[in-house]
Amino acid sequence: MTLHITGLSAARAGRTILHPTDLSLPKGGRVGLVGPSGAGKSTLCHALIDRLQAEGTPVSHVPQSPEEALDPLRRLDFHWRQAERALGLAPDPIRQNMLMKALGLEARPLNVRPGSWSRGMQQRFVIALALLSRPALLILDEPTSALDPVIAAATLELVEGHAVQTGITILVVTHDLGLAAARADWLLVLDAGRIVEDAATPELLARPKSVAARALVSHRNWAALPC
Numbered sequence: 001m002t003l004h005i006t007g008l009s010a011a012r013a014g015r016t017i018l019h020p021t022d023l024s025l026p027k028g029g030r031v032g033l034v035g036p037s038g039a040g041k042s043t044l045c046h047a048l049i050d051r052l053q054a055e056g057t058p059v060s061h062v063p064q065s066p067e068e069a070l071d072p073l074r075r076l077d078f079h080w081r082q083a084e085r086a087l088g089l090a091p092d093p094i095r096q097n098m099l100m101k102a103l104g105l106e107a108r109p110l111n112v113r114p115g116s117w118s119r120g121m122q123q124r125f126v127i128a129l130a131l132l133s134r135p136a137l138l139i140l141d142e143p144t145s146a147l148d149p150v151i152a153a154a155t156l157e158l159v160e161g162h163a164v165q166t167g168i169t170i171l172v173v174t175h176d177l178g179l180a181a182a183r184a185d186w187l188l189v190l191d192a193g194r195i196v197e198d199a200a201t202p203e204l205l206a207r208p209k210s211v212a213a214r215a216l217v218s219h220r221n222w223a224a225l226p227c
């Protein structure tokens, strides 16, 4: 079922940051939200999360870097238990193994602090945590900014594989058109708090209509990135 969201908007300090916006996110789809810094991507994400949560639709958000989600002094198994508790879930080793395996982390002991793992592995762990709630929508916020591009691409492939099996919709939020074009079937371009383009990825790349999308597409070095 497609997630339809209408009239999403946001103001900060008396200024409209996100103008009234409608979104349609197809179930199991991979959608990219692209726009320059300050366009309002984070604001849109927060408004979207608030709206979906208010409607009772499960949504998970993966922040840019694992440090934002993990306490460096707490062991990974503590984080897992906390997430289960927050969701009202009883501990379930089978579910835990399934999610860890989906992110390529099977057989890794969790009785260590985050710093014992590479950042790429920490980010995968955070994504596995985000999947615990069986979200209808998984928002990946600048998912590659904290990782080297090859690790980032491998991580995104694992997430997408899991999403295909479970019907989760993925929203990749980024200022990097190369990343979005490689990962998403559909692209939304946000500029100054307005969605100025909403098109299938090949269509947007071939025929960008808005000034913002044309500027992103004409920035050609995006094509060379591995993810």
Ligand SMILES: Nc1ncnc2c1ncn2[C@@H]1O[C@H](COP(=O)(O)OP(=O)(O)OP(=O)(O)O)[C@@H](O)[C@H]1O
Binding pocket: 012, 013, 017, 035, 036, 037, 038, 039, 040, 041, 042, 043, 044, 175
């Ligand atoms: N709490 C706030 N108070 C005032 N202005 C804000 C606040 N939060 C965001 N803004 C402004 O809203 C605009 C959009 O910010 P936002 O963080 O949503 O953009 P973004 O596209 O996510 O940027 P980036 O890619 O740099 O993270 C910016 O001009 C920002 O300065």
